[in-house]
Amino acid sequence: MIKTVKKFKSVKASRLTSTIFSYITLGILSIIWLYPILWILLSAFRVEYRDGNLITTVVGNYIPKGLGLENFRILFENPTGNNPFIQWFINTLIVSLFTFILSTLFTLSVAYVMSKLRFPMRKKFLSIAIILGLFPGFMSMIAIYYILKAISLTGTLYALILVYSAGAGLGFYVAKGFFDIIPNSLMESARLDGATNSQIFTKIVLPLSKPIIIYTALLSFIGPWMDFIFAKVILGTNRQMYTVAVGLYEMMYGEQVSSSQFTVFAAGSVIVAIPIVTLFLSMQKYYVEGVTAGAVKG
Amino acid sequence: MEHTEDRKNKKTSVISRFLSFFQKIGNKILKFFINLYKFFKNGFKKFYARFMDGSIGTKLSHLVMGAGNFYHKQFIKGFIYLALQFGFFFLMITSPMVNNTPIGFKSLGNLITLGTEEGGIIFNPDFTFEIIPTDNSMLMLLFGVVVIGIIAVYIVAHNSSIKSSYKADLDKRNNKKPTNFKQDIKSLLDDRFHVALLTPAMIGILVFTILPTIFMILIAFTNSDKEHVPGQQLIDWVGFLNFSNIFSGTGEISRRFLPVLSWTLVWAFFATFTNYIGGILLALLINKKEVKFKKIWRTVFVITIALPQFVTLLAMRSLLMNQGPVHQMLMNIGILAEGSTFEILQFAADPLTTRIAVILINVWIGVPFTMLMTSGILMNVPSELYEAAQIDGATKRQAFFNITIPYIVFVTTPYLITSFIGNITSFNVIFLLTGGLPRAGGGAIAGETDLLVTWLYKLTIEQNDYNLGSVIAILTFIITASATLISYRRSKSFKEEDAFQ
Amino acid sequence: MKKLLLLLTLVVSVFAIAGCSKSTTENTGTNITTANGTSAPTTTVQAGTIKVWVGAESQAFYTQKLADYKVYYQEQNGVAFPHNFLVEAVDTGSAAGIFLNDTEQGADIFTAAHDNLGRLIAGSSAVMPVLTPALQAQIQNDNPEMFQNVIKGILSDQEFTFAVPYVAQSLVLYYNKAYIDETQVQTWEGILEAATTAGKKALALSGTDGFNNSFVLLAREDGTKETSLRLYEDGILENTFGTGDDTIAKLKWGQDFFTHPNGVVSSSSTAWEVQLQNESTIAFIGGAWHFESAQDSLGNNLGVAVLPKFTITESQAYGEVEAGTVFQSGSFYDTKAFFMKKGSAYQPYLEDILLYLTSKDVQEESFEVANNLPTYKNALDEFAAFQEDTIEIQLAKMQLQMAEFSIPQPFGASSKFNTYYYQKGAPDLILEILENTGGNYSTHAQILQQMQYVETIWKTGVNEKP
Known part of the structure; x- marks a missing residue:
C-alpha cells in the first residue's frame, strides 16, 4: 500500500519535472526563434536621432531608444523617387494573383492526369519531369531572359507571371500524391453513371481535394513575394515594375544606396510580412496536410 | 597477411562493382540505340503500309497537310492543318528577323557558325559613319534550338494529319461516319481529357523549362564568357574545352571545383540531418501530452516559414555582425571582453566558424518545416500499432521507442532524400548570409562557404562567364541526378506506384 | 497527344510571327545616321523617348536639367525639341553590366565609371565615340589631363574619345573628432596612437574589394609624389x-598596420556604420557616397580629411627605400562619365x-544641388560654391586635394582581352599580403613573390598559380 503511494508520488514528481523541463526548453527555443523577427519589428519602429539626423543604419543596440512611425513615413512618401513602395506592393499583388490562378490550374491538371488517367508516354513524362526538376534553376535564367526579349516582354509584369507559372506543371508531385489516395472505385461508379472524364474531374475529384488546392494555391501565391533573384534579372532597371522582394532587397544591398536604409527596409518588410503571415497562419492546417502528403510520398 | 588479402578482395570487389556499374550504363546506351533503330524501322514500315493502303486523300496528305480531311469533308480540321503547314513554311522560308537575328531555315546554318559578321563602325571622312551590327551569337544559338524544336513539332503534326485522314479512311471502310469537328472537341473532354489538361502546362514547360535547359547545356560547349559579349564579339563552339579545364586547367574553375563540391556535400549532409533530427525532437516536445497551448507553440515556429527569407536572413546577418546587437549583448553580460571583435560570418578568421554558423542558422530556417511535417505524421500513426503493443504489455516509453520513432523514420525516409537534394541546390542561406565569404585565397571568386549553386550564380550573373556557369550547372545536375537515381531505386513508392490504388 | 503538339506548333509560330512583326518596325532607320550633331535634322521627326541613366543621387537634378535643355534648344534652333526624355536611376556599375549583357536594353545616354571603357569598346564596341568638334573641344578644355587619357580608345584603327566626364570622385578619411585631433589625423601613426590609447580600432574598411584598401598600394613618396607602381599607364598593357x-616597402608597412591589434578591421557594407556609431572604430575610408551614412553614425563628431601619410620603419625598409621615408596614401581618382549607346x-x-x-x-549647379564633385579642372578657383565652409564643401575640397596623389582607375584593352585593376581577383592577392x-x-621576399604573381595577372588577364 505504502509502496504504491510512494510510486505514485514519484511518478507524479517525475512527470512534473518533465513538464517543467518541456516548458523551459520550449520557452528558450521560442526566444531564439522570435529574436530575429522581433529585431525586424523593433528596427521598423525605431526612431533614433544623432545630432538631428535620423539614423537609418543598423545599430548595435537591440532595444531602440525611441519608437515612432518615421520609417514608415519615409517608405510611403518615397522622398528620393526611386523606391515607389506602394507601386511595388500593387505589382506584387497583381503578379501573385495571376500566378496563383495559373499555377494552381497547371499543377492540379498535370497532377490529376498523372495520377488518374492512363495514356501512352505517361511514364516517360514522369521521368522527364523528375530530370528537369534537377537542373539548377539559375542555369536557365539567362536563356529565359532572351526568350522573353524575343517576344518583347522583358521588364513587364506579364513576363513575371509567365515565368512563375509556366514551370508550375512540373511541381505536381505533392498534388499527385494526394490524388493517388482518392479511391478509383469512386470514379468508376461515376463513369458507369455516364460521366465524362472532365465531369469526374470537376464534379467529383476537385470537391474532395480542398486541402491540396489550398496548399498549391498558397504556395504559388506566396512565391512572388519572396523571389528577389529571378525577378531582378527579368525586370532589369525598370524600378517602377519591381516587386516588393526585389525593391526591398535593392534598397538594402543594391549599389544605388548612398546610405544604408536598414530601418526603412525593416518597415517595408513588416508591411509585406503582415498579409503573408496572416494568410499563412490561417491556412496552416492545409499547409501541414500538403507538406505531410508531400514528404510521405517523396 | 590474411588481413591484407581480405582488404585486397574488398578492393577488387569495389572496383568490379564500379566497373559493372559502367558496364550496365554501357548496355543501357547500346539498348537505347537498338531500340531507336527498331523504332525507325517499324515506323517506316508502318508509314509505307499506310501510304499504300490509304485513299487518295490520305496519299495527298503526305504532301499537303489536311488534304485528307478535306477529302473526308472535315473542313475545319483541314483548314487548321493547312494553315499550320502554310505558317510553318512561311516562317522557315522568309526567316523573319527577331531582335536583328533571323529565325527560320537560316537559323540552322547560324546554329553551326554562331555568326560570321564581326561588325564595327565605318567612319567616313565627311563626318558620316555606318554601323555594321555584329551577329548576336547568343540569339543565333537560341533560335537554332527553337527552329529545331519547331521542325520536330511540325513533323509530328504532319504525321498526325496523315494519321487522322487514314483513321477517317478506316471509319469509312467500316461503314462508320468520320468524326466531325464537334465530336473531336467533345472527345477532348472525355477520353482525350489528358490532352486538354496537359497542353497548356506542357507549352509552359516546353518554352520556359525545356528550351532554356537545352540552350544552357549547349552554352557549356561555347566560349561565351565576359570576353565574348553577345552583339559585340562572336561566340564560337569550343567542344569539351570547358569541361577538360576543370580537370586539367590551372584557372579558378579547376582549383576551386573540388573544394566547393566537397563543401556542398558536407553542407547538404549536415543541413539535412540537423533539420531532420531537430524538427522531429521539436515536434515530439510540442506534442507531449502535458504541454498545453500546442497551437501557440507551433505558431511561434511556423512564422519562420511564412516570412520571406530575404527578410529573416538579412535580419540575422545584421544581428550577427561585428559590434551588432548579439555582439553587444555578449559584451554586456561579460561573455566577450569589451573591445573584442566578433566575426562569425563574412570576415571570420577561420572558415570553419562560418561554416558551423551557417549550418546552425539553417536550423533556424529549416527545423520548423520538419516540425510541422512530423506533427502531421504523429497524428496519423495507425492506432492499431499502439493497441497491439498494449496487448503485448509494453510501457508507454517502450511504445514510444519501438513504435512512434521507427514509424516516423520509416515514413519520412523519402523526405530525407529529397531534402538532401534540395540542400545541394539551396541558395538563399549562403547567398544572403555570407555571399560565399570568407575569401578562399588566391583571388578566387568562389569563397569558403560558396556552394555549387551560389558559385554558378556568381559566374553567370555577376561575372558573365556563362560557359563556366553552365559547366557547373551540368555537374550539379549530375550529382543531384545520381542521388535521385540511388534513392528512387531504393524507394518502393516509385516501383509500386500503382499497387495501392 | 497529337492535338497537344498541334497546338504547340500553332502557339510557337504565332509567337514567332508576332515577335518578328514587332521588331521590324523597331529597327527601321537606325543603321545609318549622320553624326553632324550640332545642326539638328530639319525634316519632321516622330517624337520618341530618349532614355538617360544617371546615379540615383542625381536623378532629380538631371531630369530638371533636361527639361531646361528643351528650352535652351528652342532658343538656339527656333524649333521645339522633338523628343521626350526619360531619366532613370541606374548606378554606374549596373549600367555597364547591362550594356555588356544586352546592349539593346541599354539607355541612349548612360553613366559609367571610366574604367569600364575597355570592356565597352571591345570587339565591335557597344558605345559611340564623340565625333563633333564642339564636344571634343569642351572635353579637352574643361577636364584635367589625367582624365583626358582614360576616356580614349581605339576603334577601327583610329583613336577616339568615347566618354564625357562630368563627376569626379576619390576616397577620403572620415574620422571621429572626439578621438583624433587635427595633428594626429595627418599621419596613420597618429591615428594608430589615438586608437591604442583609447583601446579602439584605428580604421574600418567596407568590404574586402580592392578599392578601399588601395591607399597602401597607391601611396606616393611625400616630397616627390613619385611611385614606381604602374598600372596600364596610357592604357598600354605593358x-x-x-x-x-x-x-614592397609600402606593403610591408601596410601589413604591420593591418595586423596591429588596434589596426584595421574589415567590415561588411553595413557593419562599419555600427562600428563608427559605438566608437569601437575611430576612422573609416570611404567615398562621397558614404558621406550620409558617416554623418548618421558620427553626427557632429564627423571629420573629413585627406588620407594620411606614413613613415617606413627600420624593419619595413627595403632595397632603395630607407627607413624614415615618408609616403602619402594614394587613392583612385575616378570619373563618372556619360557614354552614348551605339546605334541609338x-x-x-x-x-x-x-x-x-x-x-x-x-557642373557647378550639379555640385550645389546634388553634391556631385565636378570634373571641371579649375572648379576650386572658379566655382562660387566652393567659397562657403560646410562639411560638404570640406568633403569636396578633400577629394580635390586627393587628386594630386591619385590615379584614375586603370584599365587596358588589347584585341584579345580587356583587363583592369580588379582582374581575376588581383586585389584579393594584395589583401592577402x-x-x-x-x-x-x-x-619581403614573400611579398615580392606574391606581387610578381599579381603583376602577371594584370598583364595577362589570367590567374594561374605559379
Whole structure:
C-alpha cells in the first residue's frame, strides 16, 4: 500500500519535472526563434536621432531608444523617387494573383492526369519531369531572359507571371500524391453513371481535394513575394515594375544606396510580412496536410 | 597477411562493382540505340503500309497537310492543318528577323557558325559613319534550338494529319461516319481529357523549362564568357574545352571545383540531418501530452516559414555582425571582453566558424518545416500499432521507442532524400548570409562557404562567364541526378506506384 | 497527344510571327545616321523617348536639367525639341553590366565609371565615340589631363574619345573628432596612437574589394609624389609594374598596420556604420557616397580629411627605400562619365545634349544641388560654391586635394582581352599580403613573390598559380 503511494508520488514528481523541463526548453527555443523577427519589428519602429539626423543604419543596440512611425513615413512618401513602395506592393499583388490562378490550374491538371488517367508516354513524362526538376534553376535564367526579349516582354509584369507559372506543371508531385489516395472505385461508379472524364474531374475529384488546392494555391501565391533573384534579372532597371522582394532587397544591398536604409527596409518588410503571415497562419492546417502528403510520398 | 588479402578482395570487389556499374550504363546506351533503330524501322514500315493502303486523300496528305480531311469533308480540321503547314513554311522560308537575328531555315546554318559578321563602325571622312551590327551569337544559338524544336513539332503534326485522314479512311471502310469537328472537341473532354489538361502546362514547360535547359547545356560547349559579349564579339563552339579545364586547367574553375563540391556535400549532409533530427525532437516536445497551448507553440515556429527569407536572413546577418546587437549583448553580460571583435560570418578568421554558423542558422530556417511535417505524421500513426503493443504489455516509453520513432523514420525516409537534394541546390542561406565569404585565397571568386549553386550564380550573373556557369550547372545536375537515381531505386513508392490504388 | 503538339506548333509560330512583326518596325532607320550633331535634322521627326541613366543621387537634378535643355534648344534652333526624355536611376556599375549583357536594353545616354571603357569598346564596341568638334573641344578644355587619357580608345584603327566626364570622385578619411585631433589625423601613426590609447580600432574598411584598401598600394613618396607602381599607364598593357622596392616597402608597412591589434578591421557594407556609431572604430575610408551614412553614425563628431601619410620603419625598409621615408596614401581618382549607346536612334541629338549637360555651368549647379564633385579642372578657383565652409564643401575640397596623389582607375584593352585593376581577383592577392594570411607573407621576399604573381595577372588577364 505504502509502496504504491510512494510510486505514485514519484511518478507524479517525475512527470512534473518533465513538464517543467518541456516548458523551459520550449520557452528558450521560442526566444531564439522570435529574436530575429522581433529585431525586424523593433528596427521598423525605431526612431533614433544623432545630432538631428535620423539614423537609418543598423545599430548595435537591440532595444531602440525611441519608437515612432518615421520609417514608415519615409517608405510611403518615397522622398528620393526611386523606391515607389506602394507601386511595388500593387505589382506584387497583381503578379501573385495571376500566378496563383495559373499555377494552381497547371499543377492540379498535370497532377490529376498523372495520377488518374492512363495514356501512352505517361511514364516517360514522369521521368522527364523528375530530370528537369534537377537542373539548377539559375542555369536557365539567362536563356529565359532572351526568350522573353524575343517576344518583347522583358521588364513587364506579364513576363513575371509567365515565368512563375509556366514551370508550375512540373511541381505536381505533392498534388499527385494526394490524388493517388482518392479511391478509383469512386470514379468508376461515376463513369458507369455516364460521366465524362472532365465531369469526374470537376464534379467529383476537385470537391474532395480542398486541402491540396489550398496548399498549391498558397504556395504559388506566396512565391512572388519572396523571389528577389529571378525577378531582378527579368525586370532589369525598370524600378517602377519591381516587386516588393526585389525593391526591398535593392534598397538594402543594391549599389544605388548612398546610405544604408536598414530601418526603412525593416518597415517595408513588416508591411509585406503582415498579409503573408496572416494568410499563412490561417491556412496552416492545409499547409501541414500538403507538406505531410508531400514528404510521405517523396 | 590474411588481413591484407581480405582488404585486397574488398578492393577488387569495389572496383568490379564500379566497373559493372559502367558496364550496365554501357548496355543501357547500346539498348537505347537498338531500340531507336527498331523504332525507325517499324515506323517506316508502318508509314509505307499506310501510304499504300490509304485513299487518295490520305496519299495527298503526305504532301499537303489536311488534304485528307478535306477529302473526308472535315473542313475545319483541314483548314487548321493547312494553315499550320502554310505558317510553318512561311516562317522557315522568309526567316523573319527577331531582335536583328533571323529565325527560320537560316537559323540552322547560324546554329553551326554562331555568326560570321564581326561588325564595327565605318567612319567616313565627311563626318558620316555606318554601323555594321555584329551577329548576336547568343540569339543565333537560341533560335537554332527553337527552329529545331519547331521542325520536330511540325513533323509530328504532319504525321498526325496523315494519321487522322487514314483513321477517317478506316471509319469509312467500316461503314462508320468520320468524326466531325464537334465530336473531336467533345472527345477532348472525355477520353482525350489528358490532352486538354496537359497542353497548356506542357507549352509552359516546353518554352520556359525545356528550351532554356537545352540552350544552357549547349552554352557549356561555347566560349561565351565576359570576353565574348553577345552583339559585340562572336561566340564560337569550343567542344569539351570547358569541361577538360576543370580537370586539367590551372584557372579558378579547376582549383576551386573540388573544394566547393566537397563543401556542398558536407553542407547538404549536415543541413539535412540537423533539420531532420531537430524538427522531429521539436515536434515530439510540442506534442507531449502535458504541454498545453500546442497551437501557440507551433505558431511561434511556423512564422519562420511564412516570412520571406530575404527578410529573416538579412535580419540575422545584421544581428550577427561585428559590434551588432548579439555582439553587444555578449559584451554586456561579460561573455566577450569589451573591445573584442566578433566575426562569425563574412570576415571570420577561420572558415570553419562560418561554416558551423551557417549550418546552425539553417536550423533556424529549416527545423520548423520538419516540425510541422512530423506533427502531421504523429497524428496519423495507425492506432492499431499502439493497441497491439498494449496487448503485448509494453510501457508507454517502450511504445514510444519501438513504435512512434521507427514509424516516423520509416515514413519520412523519402523526405530525407529529397531534402538532401534540395540542400545541394539551396541558395538563399549562403547567398544572403555570407555571399560565399570568407575569401578562399588566391583571388578566387568562389569563397569558403560558396556552394555549387551560389558559385554558378556568381559566374553567370555577376561575372558573365556563362560557359563556366553552365559547366557547373551540368555537374550539379549530375550529382543531384545520381542521388535521385540511388534513392528512387531504393524507394518502393516509385516501383509500386500503382499497387495501392 | 497529337492535338497537344498541334497546338504547340500553332502557339510557337504565332509567337514567332508576332515577335518578328514587332521588331521590324523597331529597327527601321537606325543603321545609318549622320553624326553632324550640332545642326539638328530639319525634316519632321516622330517624337520618341530618349532614355538617360544617371546615379540615383542625381536623378532629380538631371531630369530638371533636361527639361531646361528643351528650352535652351528652342532658343538656339527656333524649333521645339522633338523628343521626350526619360531619366532613370541606374548606378554606374549596373549600367555597364547591362550594356555588356544586352546592349539593346541599354539607355541612349548612360553613366559609367571610366574604367569600364575597355570592356565597352571591345570587339565591335557597344558605345559611340564623340565625333563633333564642339564636344571634343569642351572635353579637352574643361577636364584635367589625367582624365583626358582614360576616356580614349581605339576603334577601327583610329583613336577616339568615347566618354564625357562630368563627376569626379576619390576616397577620403572620415574620422571621429572626439578621438583624433587635427595633428594626429595627418599621419596613420597618429591615428594608430589615438586608437591604442583609447583601446579602439584605428580604421574600418567596407568590404574586402580592392578599392578601399588601395591607399597602401597607391601611396606616393611625400616630397616627390613619385611611385614606381604602374598600372596600364596610357592604357598600354605593358606599362604595368608592381614589384618596385617602394611597393614592397609600402606593403610591408601596410601589413604591420593591418595586423596591429588596434589596426584595421574589415567590415561588411553595413557593419562599419555600427562600428563608427559605438566608437569601437575611430576612422573609416570611404567615398562621397558614404558621406550620409558617416554623418548618421558620427553626427557632429564627423571629420573629413585627406588620407594620411606614413613613415617606413627600420624593419619595413627595403632595397632603395630607407627607413624614415615618408609616403602619402594614394587613392583612385575616378570619373563618372556619360557614354552614348551605339546605334541609338537619337544619335544626331546626343552630342549636343552632352555638350549642355557637362558644361561648366551645369557642373557647378550639379555640385550645389546634388553634391556631385565636378570634373571641371579649375572648379576650386572658379566655382562660387566652393567659397562657403560646410562639411560638404570640406568633403569636396578633400577629394580635390586627393587628386594630386591619385590615379584614375586603370584599365587596358588589347584585341584579345580587356583587363583592369580588379582582374581575376588581383586585389584579393594584395589583401592577402596586407592581412598576412596564414603568416605566408611575413618576409619581403614573400611579398615580392606574391606581387610578381599579381603583376602577371594584370598583364595577362589570367590567374594561374605559379
